[in-house]
Amino acid sequence: MRGGMGNMQSMMRQMQKMQKQVTQEQEKLNETEFTGVAPDEMVKVVFTGDHKMKDIIINPEAIDEDDPDMLQDLIVAAVNDAMNKVDSETNKTMGKYTRGMPGM
Secondary structure: OHHHHHHHHHHHHHHHHHHHHHHHHHHHHHHOEEEEEOHHHOEEEEEEOOOOEEEEEEOHHHOOOOOHHHHHHHHHHHHHHHHHHHHHHHHHHHHHHHOOOOOO
16 A cells, blocks of 8 residues: 555656656747748848747848738748747647557
């Protein structure tokens, strides 16, 4: 009976340690900046790991009042590029904590 209680306490300490590590890594990831770029770097966007846009840089050559759809497409491409980078890094960093867990 006593051994079971000790194992439970040890397991709880390990879980608390892992939870602290997860929190620290998530905070670090949230502060990391990811730059997404459109083709020919006509548009650049900067996002943090928690998906918040910090900046957008539009090359003046991308602004064509006769073709606003082109600028819209470039912005979408840059944002999607940044989101893919955020998601990739999130999976790489946080995935080690969820591997093998049901429903993850």
